[in-house]
Amino acid sequence: MTESGKKWLIGCSAAVFLMVLVLAAIVWGGVVLFKKAAAEIEELEDSSSAVTRQFGQASEFTPDPGEAIPAGRIEAFLAAREIMAPTRDELVSSLATLDGGEGGKIGAGIRLLPRIFGFYEARNNACLEAGIGLGEYRYLYLLSFYNFLEKPVSAGPGFTLTGGSSAGGGPGTRASDFEVREDRREHVLSASRNLALPILRNQLSALEAASGSEDWAGRLRQEISNLEADPYRLPWRDGLPDRIAQSLEPYRERLEQSWNELANPLEAGPL
Numbered sequence: 001m002t003e004s005g006k007k008w009l010i011g012c013s014a015a016v017f018l019m020v021l022v023l024a025a026i027v028w029g030g031v032v033l034f035k036k037a038a039a040e041i042e043e044l045e046d047s048s049s050a051v052t053r054q055f056g057q058a059s060e061f062t063p064d065p066g067e068a069i070p071a072g073r074i075e076a077f078l079a080a081r082e083i084m085a086p087t088r089d090e091l092v093s094s095l096a097t098l099d100g101g102e103g104g105k106i107g108a109g110i111r112l113l114p115r116i117f118g119f120y121e122a123r124n125n126a127c128l129e130a131g132i133g134l135g136e137y138r139y140l141y142l143l144s145f146y147n148f149l150e151k152p153v154s155a156g157p158g159f160t161l162t163g164g165s166s167a168g169g170g171p172g173t174r175a176s177d178f179e180v181r182e183d184r185r186e187h188v189l190s191a192s193r194n195l196a197l198p199i200l201r202n203q204l205s206a207l208e209a210a211s212g213s214e215d216w217a218g219r220l221r222q223e224i225s226n227l228e229a230d231p232y233r234l235p236w237r238d239g240l241p242d243r244i245a246q247s248l249e250p251y252r253e254r255l256e257q258s259w260n261e262l263a264n265p266l267e268a269g270p271l
Contacts (some may be wrong), residue, residue: 023057037056044117047124055133058195062202065209067216067243071193071240073132074251080130081258087122091115095262099157119266139199141267142192142257147240148248153188154181156265188268189232196235197227216241 064070094115097108127137158177204220219266227233
């Protein structure tokens with residue numbers, strides 16, 4: 001073999017060796033990420049089970065039979081949101097980068113899934129610490145932000161984050177802004193209705209058992225009927241009952257500060 005042939009063979013062998021190293025690094029990185037994701041999912045399941053054991057399923061939550069929301073329950077809701085705020089801010093940082101036109105999207109994309117897991121884990125732990133179940137947390141979320149503060153149910157990044165897309169894409173799909181917002185609106189309205197319907201039934205049953213106000217019972221029956229007839233109806237869409245609104249009014253500023261537009265699809269998403 002000529003000297004030039006030997007150099008070519010050595011160079012080719014080095015290139016192959018380098019390629020093998022790169023592929024091995026990719027495979028090893030995938031294995032590490034998979035193990036990390038599996039561990040995070042297991043931790044999330046454990047914390048979800050702990051919340052369920054302590055407070056029951058979301059559909060089992062029963063609001064105070066009276067119309068007003070006790071101040072202590074609003075405080076517990078706000079405390080949970082404050083406890084989980086640092087983790088929520090990390091998630092929002094990734095969402096903001098992916099939603100913008102600037103660089104750093106690859107790193108933000110890699111961090112997104114672990115931060116979503118971390119967000120739900122933090123929410124579970126915050127609810128345990130603050131003494132509030134996920135059913136009550138979610139119900140107060142939609143009453144406070146969608147009804148009381150009138151935040152848009154379609155708030156969030158300009159790409160599909162939860163659920164599917166009418167254009168045929170899944171999470172992460174970037175369709176037109178209208179398609180993204182419309183898909184999200186339907187997803188959030190459906191999730192909110194499905195959450196609230198059993199909760200309002202629980203409240204009506206408790207009110208009837210306590211022989212409470214018939215006027216309030218009639219208002220609950222009408223809203224339950226409205227929700228049963230429309231799978232995309234926001235609870236209390238026609239107007240928040242006065243005493244619920246009055247309960248939330250002293251907390252308006254704190255609730256406003258607690259709102260985060262980009263995190264909204266995940267707040268309204270899986271339990």
